[in-house]
Structures are given as C-alpha cells and as structure tokens.
Amino acid sequence: MAKSKLLKGDIVKVIAGSHKGESGPITWISKDKTRVSVQGIEVSKxxxxxxxxTEGGIKQIPATIHISNVALVDPKKKDTATRVGYQINDGKKERFAKKSGQVIK
Known part of the structure; x- marks a missing residue:
C-alpha cells in the first residue's frame, strides 16, 4: 500500500488535467492511495x-483524480500549492507546508 501525505478533508488544488486550477476539500481517498475525489469536481456520464x-440521460458524477495531479493548498498563502513535509514537535509528528512552514491541522 502506498503512503500518502494528503488526508481526507485537506484543501487541495488540481495541478493537471481538464480541471486544472480548481480547488476544494478531499472527500474520498482510495484504499490503495492512488486516487482522490475532490468536492465540486464532477464529470458527465x-x-x-x-x-x-428509469430516466437515464447525462448525469453529473463525482470525478476521481490521480493523487499526483493534486497538491495541497498552502494554509498561509491561500492561492498557492505546496508540498507536505513532516517535523517532530514535543515528541509528536506533524505535517507542515514546505512553502510557508506552517503546521497543517
């Protein structure tokens, strides 16, 4: 199983694909940690x-995006994407944004 630094509820920005530039919270992460679903991003089916x-027709369903195509939104600079790092404070492991250095809650 692959390890992911992103968690359910994190605000992410889509950095590749047809929904590039859109952002929202993660609503679902696949069990093998390769795909995520972001709130507000849907595709037509x-x-x-x-x-x-009995109706049928064209439906809007939540899209799943490969995890490499999303990046965490920096909590300090709300518009920019950042990478995630780990640091240990007072014996507890915490995630932090690499661009601003701010701890991710």
Whole structure:
C-alpha cells in the first residue's frame, strides 16, 4: 500500500488535467492511495435507463483524480500549492507546508 501525505478533508488544488486550477476539500481517498475525489469536481456520464433509474440521460458524477495531479493548498498563502513535509514537535509528528512552514491541522 502506498503512503500518502494528503488526508481526507485537506484543501487541495488540481495541478493537471481538464480541471486544472480548481480547488476544494478531499472527500474520498482510495484504499490503495492512488486516487482522490475532490468536492465540486464532477464529470458527465451517459447512462442508459434501467429498472432502478428509469430516466437515464447525462448525469453529473463525482470525478476521481490521480493523487499526483493534486497538491495541497498552502494554509498561509491561500492561492498557492505546496508540498507536505513532516517535523517532530514535543515528541509528536506533524505535517507542515514546505512553502510557508506552517503546521497543517
């Protein structure tokens, strides 16, 4: 299982792909830590009518994005993306933003 420095609830910015520049909180992370779902980013899906959904048509569903295509938004400079590092303060391991040095809660 791959290790990820991003957690559910972190505000991230999409840095590649058709949704580049959009940002929002992470709502879901896959079990193998390779894909994430970001709130507000959706794709169109064409669905045939079925017994469960008799309407069918074009539906908006939450998109999953590869984790390498998102970056954490710096908590100090709200518009810029940053990388995540770890530091130990008072015996506790904390995540921090590499650009501003601010601790990520």
């Amino acid at each position: 064409h669905q045939k009518p079925s017994q469960a959904d």
